[in-house]
Amino acid sequence: MGLLESLQLGFATALTMENLLYCLLGVTVGMVVGVLPGVGHLAAISLLMPLTFHVPTTAALVMLAGIYYGAQYGGSIASILLNLPGTASSAVLCLDGYPMTQQGRAGPALLITTIASFFGSCVAILVLVLLAPPLAQLALAFHSADYFAMMILGLVAAGSVASGKPLIGLASVLIGLILALIGIDLNTGAMRFTFGVPELFEGLSIIVLAMALFGVVEVISSIGQPSTGAAAKTRITFRGLLPSRAEFRESLAPMLRGAGVGTGIGVLPGTGGGSMASFMAYAVEKRRSRTPERFGKGAIPGISAPESANNAAAQSAFVPTLTLGIPGDAIMALMLGALLIHGIQPGPRVVTDSPDLFWGLIVSFLIGNLILLVLNIPLIQIWVRILQIPYRYLFPSIILLICLGVYSVSRSPVDVMLVAGLAGAGYLLIRLGFDPAAMLLGFILGPMIEENMRRALRVSRGDFMIFLERPISAGFLTLALLMLLWTGYTALRARRRADAETTDTADTEDQTR
Amino acid sequence: MTRKLATALGALMVGATPALADDWPTQTVTIIVPYAPGGIADIAARTVGDAMSREWGQEVVVDNRTGGAGFVAATAVARADPDGHTLFVADAGVNVVNPFLFDDVPYDPEADFRPITMISDTPLVLSANVDAPFDTTEEFVEYAIENPGELSFGSAGIGSLNHIVPEWINLEAGIDVEHIPYDGGAPAATALASGEVEVGVLALSSVGPYVDSGEVKLLGLAREDRVGSHPDLPTLMEAGIDVAAGQWAGLFAPSAVSDEIAEQIEADVTAFLETDDAAETFGERGAIVSPMSSSDFAELLEELRDQYSGVIEGAGITPD
Structure with a gap:
C-alpha cells in the first residue's frame, strides 16, 4: 500500500464521527487527569479499559491513546507550577520549570511546554508515517549487548543532569541504583530487599519514587515559607503568558533535538517510555549549552527539550507496542491489554494486517494533538491561578491527591506508606545536598543496564568480547568513551583556566553552593 | 445472545444439576485475576464473567490484583468469604508452580482453592x-x-x-x-x-x-x-519426547465453598464454554476452550504438581 493510500485510509478512519468523539473524550480526560499529581492517567486507563470491551477496537484504542498522550500535556503543568510531577516522565520538567514559576514566569513556561509538546508529537507522528514499517525491524537488530551499550552511553551522557558536586551526584545515582534493586531478580529469581512483602516483589514503582522525591519533599520544604512568594510575582494577564521573543527563539533548536531524542528512544522496546527520553533530552541540552550553569535555575531549553522529547516518545512508543507487543511502561502495557482483549495480536505484520487500525490511530494522534493545543492555550490562565490558592488549602489537597494517585496504581496501601517513608528519607538526603533527579535517573537506567548486561553475558557464556564483537554495541561504547574523554578534557582545561585566574572566586563559589 | 442463553439454559436442564442453590448469587460476583488486563487469564475471566452476569442476573466483575508472583491475588481469594461471591481465575504458575519455586508462599494452592473447571488452554x-x-x-x-x-x-x-x-x-x-x-x-x-x-x-x-x-x-x-x-x-x-504442557487458565473458588454452589458454577460455566460463541472468542485469541469436570481438573492438577515438581527439582530451578 502506498503512503498516500495509507494516509487516506487513516483519515477516513480517524475522521468518522465515532472515532472523533472518542478522540476528543480521550484527550480531554487525559489532560485533566494528567494535571492531577499522581498517576491519574494510569488510573483513568485502567478504569475505562473494561468499558472498551464493548466498543469497536479502533475507537477504543483511539480513546485510550488519547488519554495517554493527553496526560503528557497535562503532566507538565503540575511539575512547573508546584514542583509535582503529574507523570513520571515530566519529573525532569520540575528542574527548570519550577524555578521559572518562582521567578514569576509560570505563564511563559506553560506556553512554551504546550508548544513543545505539540511540536514533539508532530515530529514523531511524521517519522511514524514515513518510517513505521522499517522502524519495527530496527528493534530486531538490537540484542541485549546493544541495549547495554546504549544504556551506558545514556548514563555517561546523563551524568551532567546532576547539578553541583560530581561526587555527591554520583552518590545520588548510586542511591537510585540501590532502590532499583528491590524486587525479584529477573536473571536468577532471587528476592532482593523484599523483606517478604509481596507488594515489593515487582520492585518499587517509579511513580512512588517520583512522587516522594519531588512532590512530598517539595511540600515539606515549602511549609513555613510565606505563601504568596510565587503567586505575587505571576502576572495573569494574557500578555504575561507570552514568552519573550528571545525565549521563544531559544526554544526552537532544543525542541527539535528533543523530538529527535524522544522519537529515537520511543521506538526501541523496553526503554521505559517517556521518562528516559525526557532525561536524555535534558542531558543533551545541558551538555550542548554554552551556559550549563543556568540549568536548574529556570533555563528555557531545560523545559522545551524534555517536554518535546517526552511527547515524541509518547507517540513513537506505539511502534514497539503494536509491532512487537513490548510496552514501554505500565500505561502502554494496559493499552496492549486493550489490544489483546479485542483479539488483535501485536506483531510485525500488524501494519499490513490491520491497516485501518494502525493508520487510523496515527492520524487520530494528529487530530488529538491539535485538539490539545487548542484546549491548552486558553486553559493556561486558569492553571496559573492554582498558585493563588493559599498554602494551607493547597498542601493538604496535594498530599491527598498524591495518596489517591499512588493508591490507584495497584490499590496497594503499601505503596502509600512507601511514599511517606521515601519522602522522609528523601527530604533528609536532599537537604544534605543529594540530587533527586540523579536518584531517579539511576533508578530508571540501573535495572536496564544490569538486566541486559547479565543477559548478554549469559548468551555469550561469560565472554565479555560480546560487547565489542557486535557492531551496534561497539559503536555505542566507543561514543561513550569519547564522551568521557571529552568531559575529562574540558573539565581539566576549565580547572587550569580557573587556577590561572584568581583562586579566590573558586573558593567563594564552593562555599555558596 | 438469545441463542447463547438458550444453549446454556438447555444444557442446564439436560445436565445433571441435582440441587440448585436458589439463593445464590445474592450480590455482585467478583472474579480475582492475578495478572494485568489483556493477558489470557484476564480475557478468560472477562469472557466467562460477561456470560455469567447474564446467566446469573447479577453483575460479575473482574478484579485484577497484580503483583507478588500472584501472592497478592491468591491470598485475597484464600481469605475471602467462601460464599461463592469471590472466584479466582489462576494458571499453572500461581496454582501449581509457586510452592515448588518459592520458600515462603503465603497460601496453599492445594488446600486453599477448590478447582471448578479449566477455562482455556493456550x-x-x-x-x-x-x-x-x-x-x-x-x-x-x-x-x-x-x-x-x-x-x-x-x-x-x-x-x-x-x-x-x-x-x-x-x-x-x-x-x-x-x-x-x-x-x-x-x-x-x-x-x-x-x-x-x-x-x-x-x-x-x-x-x-x-x-x-x-x-x-x-x-x-x-x-x-x-x-x-x-x-x-x-x-x-x-x-519421541514425552513432554506436554499447556498454558491454561482455570476457575477456582475458596475451598470452603458449599458443594451446591460449586456445582452450580461448574454446570453454568462449562455449559457456556461448550457453546460455539465461546470457542470462537477464545479461538481468536489463540486459545482453545477446555471445559472440564471439577474432578477431572483436580486430577489433572495433581498430575501437574507431580510432573512440574520433578522437573523443577531435576533441573535445579531455584530462585536463590
Whole structure:
C-alpha cells in the first residue's frame, strides 16, 4: 500500500464521527487527569479499559491513546507550577520549570511546554508515517549487548543532569541504583530487599519514587515559607503568558533535538517510555549549552527539550507496542491489554494486517494533538491561578491527591506508606545536598543496564568480547568513551583556566553552593 | 445472545444439576485475576464473567490484583468469604508452580482453592529462529547432542512455563540447552525472532506473528494432540519426547465453598464454554476452550504438581 493510500485510509478512519468523539473524550480526560499529581492517567486507563470491551477496537484504542498522550500535556503543568510531577516522565520538567514559576514566569513556561509538546508529537507522528514499517525491524537488530551499550552511553551522557558536586551526584545515582534493586531478580529469581512483602516483589514503582522525591519533599520544604512568594510575582494577564521573543527563539533548536531524542528512544522496546527520553533530552541540552550553569535555575531549553522529547516518545512508543507487543511502561502495557482483549495480536505484520487500525490511530494522534493545543492555550490562565490558592488549602489537597494517585496504581496501601517513608528519607538526603533527579535517573537506567548486561553475558557464556564483537554495541561504547574523554578534557582545561585566574572566586563559589 | 442463553439454559436442564442453590448469587460476583488486563487469564475471566452476569442476573466483575508472583491475588481469594461471591481465575504458575519455586508462599494452592473447571488452554510450541540449522524436533535434539552447550532458549522469566518446559525437554532428551530469561513472553518472542536465542517454547499466539513474517519456524507442539489451527505441526511426543504442557487458565473458588454452589458454577460455566460463541472468542485469541469436570481438573492438577515438581527439582530451578 502506498503512503498516500495509507494516509487516506487513516483519515477516513480517524475522521468518522465515532472515532472523533472518542478522540476528543480521550484527550480531554487525559489532560485533566494528567494535571492531577499522581498517576491519574494510569488510573483513568485502567478504569475505562473494561468499558472498551464493548466498543469497536479502533475507537477504543483511539480513546485510550488519547488519554495517554493527553496526560503528557497535562503532566507538565503540575511539575512547573508546584514542583509535582503529574507523570513520571515530566519529573525532569520540575528542574527548570519550577524555578521559572518562582521567578514569576509560570505563564511563559506553560506556553512554551504546550508548544513543545505539540511540536514533539508532530515530529514523531511524521517519522511514524514515513518510517513505521522499517522502524519495527530496527528493534530486531538490537540484542541485549546493544541495549547495554546504549544504556551506558545514556548514563555517561546523563551524568551532567546532576547539578553541583560530581561526587555527591554520583552518590545520588548510586542511591537510585540501590532502590532499583528491590524486587525479584529477573536473571536468577532471587528476592532482593523484599523483606517478604509481596507488594515489593515487582520492585518499587517509579511513580512512588517520583512522587516522594519531588512532590512530598517539595511540600515539606515549602511549609513555613510565606505563601504568596510565587503567586505575587505571576502576572495573569494574557500578555504575561507570552514568552519573550528571545525565549521563544531559544526554544526552537532544543525542541527539535528533543523530538529527535524522544522519537529515537520511543521506538526501541523496553526503554521505559517517556521518562528516559525526557532525561536524555535534558542531558543533551545541558551538555550542548554554552551556559550549563543556568540549568536548574529556570533555563528555557531545560523545559522545551524534555517536554518535546517526552511527547515524541509518547507517540513513537506505539511502534514497539503494536509491532512487537513490548510496552514501554505500565500505561502502554494496559493499552496492549486493550489490544489483546479485542483479539488483535501485536506483531510485525500488524501494519499490513490491520491497516485501518494502525493508520487510523496515527492520524487520530494528529487530530488529538491539535485538539490539545487548542484546549491548552486558553486553559493556561486558569492553571496559573492554582498558585493563588493559599498554602494551607493547597498542601493538604496535594498530599491527598498524591495518596489517591499512588493508591490507584495497584490499590496497594503499601505503596502509600512507601511514599511517606521515601519522602522522609528523601527530604533528609536532599537537604544534605543529594540530587533527586540523579536518584531517579539511576533508578530508571540501573535495572536496564544490569538486566541486559547479565543477559548478554549469559548468551555469550561469560565472554565479555560480546560487547565489542557486535557492531551496534561497539559503536555505542566507543561514543561513550569519547564522551568521557571529552568531559575529562574540558573539565581539566576549565580547572587550569580557573587556577590561572584568581583562586579566590573558586573558593567563594564552593562555599555558596 | 438469545441463542447463547438458550444453549446454556438447555444444557442446564439436560445436565445433571441435582440441587440448585436458589439463593445464590445474592450480590455482585467478583472474579480475582492475578495478572494485568489483556493477558489470557484476564480475557478468560472477562469472557466467562460477561456470560455469567447474564446467566446469573447479577453483575460479575473482574478484579485484577497484580503483583507478588500472584501472592497478592491468591491470598485475597484464600481469605475471602467462601460464599461463592469471590472466584479466582489462576494458571499453572500461581496454582501449581509457586510452592515448588518459592520458600515462603503465603497460601496453599492445594488446600486453599477448590478447582471448578479449566477455562482455556493456550498451546505451547517449540520454535526456532529461522536461521537455526534444524527444521524438526528430531533434528534439534540431534544438533543439541552434537553441539553441547551451544544453544540457548528464551523464556518469559524464572519459573514460567516457558522456562520449565524446555528444562523438561532437556531432561527427557538428555541435552543441555541454556536458559536465558526475558521480562515477559513478548520480549522472549522478539529475542527468538532477532536470533539472540536459537529456540524457545512459547505460546503459539505470541510466536504466530513472527512465523507469518518469516523470522521464526515451528518445530513441535508441546501437547498430547495436534491442534486444528496447525494440523501439519507434529507434537513433541510424535518426535519421541514425552513432554506436554499447556498454558491454561482455570476457575477456582475458596475451598470452603458449599458443594451446591460449586456445582452450580461448574454446570453454568462449562455449559457456556461448550457453546460455539465461546470457542470462537477464545479461538481468536489463540486459545482453545477446555471445559472440564471439577474432578477431572483436580486430577489433572495433581498430575501437574507431580510432573512440574520433578522437573523443577531435576533441573535445579531455584530462585536463590
